Amino acid sequence: MTGSDAAPRIVIYGVGQYGCLIARLAAEKGWPIVAAFNRAGPKVGQDLGRVAGLGRDLGVFVQDSESGDYGALDADLGVVTHRDLLSANMDAYRRLMGAGLNIACHGVQSYLPRSNDPELAAEIEALAQVNGVTFTGCGIWDMSRIWSGILTAGPCTDISSIHISSLTDPQGQANSLAQIKQYCISDTVETFYAKGIDRNKAALSKKTIPEMVLRALGYTILESTATIEPVVYDVRVQTHFVPEGYFEPGLVMGVRFHCRTTTKEGVVGTGLVEQRMFLPGDVEHMYWEVEGRPRNRMRVERLDSAHATAGNLFNRIPDIIAARPGIVPVYEMGPLR
Amino acid sequence: MTGSDAAPRIVIYGVGQYGCLIARLAAEKGWPIVAAFNRAGPKVGQDLGRVAGLGRDLGVFVQDSESGDYGALDADLGVVTHRDLLSANMDAYRRLMGAGLNIACHGVQSYLPRSNDPELAAEIEALAQVNGVTFTGCGIWDMSRIWSGILTAGPCTDISSIHISSLTDPQGQANSLAQIKQYCISDTVETFYAKGIDRNKAALSKKTIPEMVLRALGYTILESTATIEPVVYDVRVQTHFVPEGYFEPGLVMGVRFHCRTTTKEGVVGTGLVEQRMFLPGDVEHMYWEVEGRPRNRMRVERLDSAHATAGNLFNRIPDIIAARPGIVPVYEMGPLR
Numbered sequence: 001m002t003g004s005d006a007a008p009r010i011v012i013y014g015v016g017q018y019g020c021l022i023a024r025l026a027a028e029k030g031w032p033i034v035a036a037f038n039r040a041g042p043k044v045g046q047d048l049g050r051v052a053g054l055g056r057d058l059g060v061f062v063q064d065s066e067s068g069d070y071g072a073l074d075a076d077l078g079v080v081t082h083r084d085l086l087s088a089n090m091d092a093y094r095r096l097m098g099a100g101l102n103i104a105c106h107g108v109q110s111y112l113p114r115s116n117d118p119e120l121a122a123e124i125e126a127l128a129q130v131n132g133v134t135f136t137g138c139g140i141w142d143m144s145r146i147w148s149g150i151l152t153a154g155p156c157t158d159i160s161s162i163h164i165s166s167l168t169d170p171q172g173q174a175n176s177l178a179q180i181k182q183y184c185i186s187d188t189v190e191t192f193y194a195k196g197i198d199r200n201k202a203a204l205s206k207k208t209i210p211e212m213v214l215r216a217l218g219y220t221i222l223e224s225t226a227t228i229e230p231v232v233y234d235v236r237v238q239t240h241f242v243p244e245g246y247f248e249p250g251l252v253m254g255v256r257f258h259c260r261t262t263t264k265e266g267v268v269g270t271g272l273v274e275q276r277m278f279l280p281g282d283v284e285h286m287y288w289e290v291e292g293r294p295r296n297r298m299r300v301e302r303l304d305s306a307h308a309t310a311g312n313l314f315n316r317i318p319d320i321i322a323a324r325p326g327i328v329p330v331y332e333m334g335p336l337r
Numbered sequence: 338m339t340g341s342d343a344a345p346r347i348v349i350y351g352v353g354q355y356g357c358l359i360a361r362l363a364a365e366k367g368w369p370i371v372a373a374f375n376r377a378g379p380k381v382g383q384d385l386g387r388v389a390g391l392g393r394d395l396g397v398f399v400q401d402s403e404s405g406d407y408g409a410l411d412a413d414l415g416v417v418t419h420r421d422l423l424s425a426n427m428d429a430y431r432r433l434m435g436a437g438l439n440i441a442c443h444g445v446q447s448y449l450p451r452s453n454d455p456e457l458a459a460e461i462e463a464l465a466q467v468n469g470v471t472f473t474g475c476g477i478w479d480m481s482r483i484w485s486g487i488l489t490a491g492p493c494t495d496i497s498s499i500h501i502s503s504l505t506d507p508q509g510q511a512n513s514l515a516q517i518k519q520y521c522i523s524d525t526v527e528t529f530y531a532k533g534i535d536r537n538k539a540a541l542s543k544k545t546i547p548e549m550v551l552r553a554l555g556y557t558i559l560e561s562t563a564t565i566e567p568v569v570y571d572v573r574v575q576t577h578f579v580p581e582g583y584f585e586p587g588l589v590m591g592v593r594f595h596c597r598t599t600t601k602e603g604v605v606g607t608g609l610v611e612q613r614m615f616l617p618g619d620v621e622h623m624y625w626e627v628e629g630r631p632r633n634r635m636r637v638e639r640l641d642s643a644h645a646t647a648g649n650l651f652n653r654i655p656d657i658i659a660a661r662p663g664i665v666p667v668y669e670m671g672p673l674r
Binding site: 144153293 | 477487554647
C-alpha cells in the first residue's frame with residue numbers, strides 16, 4: 001500500500017500480539033490511534049506505545065474494555081483482535097459499532113459470520129445497518145486463502161471443482177506454548193478428543209475457505225461440512241517452546257481438517273488444511289487446484305506469518321471504511337493493494 | 338465466470354489458433370458472433386463454425402479483413418488476435434474502433450501500449466476516446482503474471498523489491514514448428530543474433546510485466562529495460578515438431594529475458610523470464626517474490642496454456658465492455674472472475 005488521502009483514525013480492541021502489531025504499523029504510517037482497550041490486567045493504564053513495544057509514548061492509555069469510555073470515540077474504525085468466536089466478541093462489536101465505528105475483526109469466525117453463526121450474524125448485520133457502519137473479518141486468509149483461490153479460478157471458462165491444501169506452522173503465528181496448546185499440541189490423543197478439539201468451533205470455521213471462494217465466483221452454496229483429526233508423528237519434533245528443545249513421538253503435533261462445500265450448480269469445493277509442527281523440509285504454504293478448463297494451480301508461501309496477518313488486516317482498513325454498511329466479506333472488496 | 342446478464346456480441350479479427358478458441362467459447366456460452374475477419378487466404382468465405390472446428394455452421398462467413406464490411410457491425414467488442422505488435426494491428430484497431438467496437442487485443446504489446454510504443458499508444462487513446470470505446474490488451478499474462486504479482490504484494494506494509502521468474506514451454510502455446518521458430522528455436526546461435534532476436538520488439542515487451550505490477554501498486558515508474566539472450570543445451574531435447582523426435586545439442590532451444598524497472602520511490606522490479614524447450618522434470622510456472630514486510634512468494638502453474646490464454650481473454654470481455662473509454666490495462670480492472 002502506498003498511502004491514502006485521509007489517514008484512518010483507529011481504535012485497538014485487544015492489545016495482544018496482533019493488536020500491538022497493528023498499533024506499531026499505524027504509528028509508523030502516521031495513522032492516529034484514538035483509543036485502546038484490553039481486558040483487566042497489567043496492561044490497563046499503561047501507554048499503548050510502551051505496551052506495543054514502540055519504545056515511546058503514544059499519549060494513548062490502555063483502558064479496561066469493561067469500564068472504558070466508548071461515548072466520545074472520534075474514530076473511523078475499531079480493530080478487534082480479542083477472540084476467534086463471534087460469541088466471545090459480541091460485547092466489543094456492540095460497544096464499537098454503537099459508537100459509530102466500522103469494524104475490522106481478526107477473529108476467524110468473522111470472515112463469514114452467516115455460515116459460522118447465523119444467529120449472531122443477523123444481530124451483527126442489524127447493528128451495522130442501524131449504525132451505518134461496515135463489519136469485515138480480515139487477516140491472513142484474505143490474500144493467502146481467499147483471493148488466491150479466486151485468482152486461480154479467474155481464467156476458467158468451466159469449473160468442475162476447486163481444492164485447497166495447506167500446511168501451516170502452529171509456531172509461526174504463536175509466541176507461547178499456551179497458544180499452540182489451543183489445539184492440544186504436545187498433549188495425548190486422548191486429551192485431544194476429551195477436550196473436544198474435533199468439535200472446536202474456531203477450527204471448524206476453516207470449512208468456509210472453499211465456500212467463500214465459491215461465493216465470490218457466483219455459485220449458490222448448498223452445504224459446507226468439516227471434520228478434524230489429530231496429527232501424530234513417530235519421530236521427535238524440534239520446538240523452542242520447551243526447555244528440552246523437542247516434543248516426544250506419539251503426542252498430538254497438530255490438526256488436520258477436511259472440508260467440503262457443495263453448490264446448486266454441481267461445482268464442489270474441498271480443503272485439506274494441516275496445521276502441525278514442522279518436520280525438516282516443510283515449508284508453510286497454501287496450494288489451490290482448480291479443475292476445469294483450463295486447469296490452474298497456485299502456491300502461496302508466507303515467509304513471515306505474523307506480519308503477514310497484520311499486514312493483511314492493516315491494508316484492508318481503507319477498504320472497510322469505504323464499504324457499504326453491513327457485513328461485507330473481503331471477497332466482495334477486490335484484492336488487497 | 339458464471340454468466341452475465343446480456344450476452345456480449347463479438348467480432349473475431351484474426352481466425353487463427355486463438356481466434357478459433359474464442360469463437361468456440363463464445364458459441365458454447367451462447368454469445369452472438371456477429372462477424373469474423375481474416376487475412377486473404379483459404380479461410381475467407383468459409384463458415385466460421387467450420388473453420389473453428391465446431392463441426393457445424395454458425396451462419397457467419399469469414400471475410401477478407403482488407404475488403405470486409407465494417408460499416409454495419411452491430412456488436413459490442415472486437416477480439417483482435419492478429420499480431421503481437423501494435424504497428425501490425427493498427428488497421429484492425431482503426432476499422433473496429435471506427436465501427437464503435439471495444440477492443441480486446443491478444444497482442445503482447447497491447448497490455449501496456451504507452452511503454453511499448455508511446456506514439457501509437459497516443460493514436461489508440463485518441464481513437465478510443467473519439468469513438469467512446471475501450472481498448473484493452475489481455476490474455477495469459479492477466480492472471481498468471483500481472484494479478485498474481487499484485488496479489489503477492491497485497492499484504493505488504495513495506496516493499497523493497499519485486500521479482501518474477503518464469504519458465505514457459507514454447508511448444509505449449511504453439512501448434513507448428515514455424516510458431517516456435519519465431520525465437521529461432523532449432524536454429525544456430527549465429528542465426529539468433531543475425532535475425533536480431535535479441536532486439537525483437539515483441540519479446541522485449543516482457544519488460545512491462547514488473548512495470549505493470551508496480552503501476553498497479555501506485556509507484557511512479559522511472560525506466561524499464563530488458564535484455565535477451567539465447568538458451569543452448571548440451572543434451573538432445575525431445576520435440577514432436579520434427580520427424581526424428583528430438584533437436585540436436587548446441588542449437589538455440591529458447592530465449593532468456595532479464596528485465597528491470599526502477600521507480601521514483603526506490604522500489605525495484607525485476608524479471609527473469611525463460612521461454613525454452615523443456616528438459617525432463619520442468620514444469621511451466623510463474624514465481625513471484627516480494628521482498629519487504631511481510632515477504633511473500635507465489636507460484637502459478639498453468640496446465641493448459643492455450644486454453645488458459647483464451648480463457649483469460651474471454652473472461653475479460655464483460656469488464657472491457659463495462660470500462661471507461663480509452664486504453665484501460667487489465668491491472669486497473671480488478672482480477673478476473
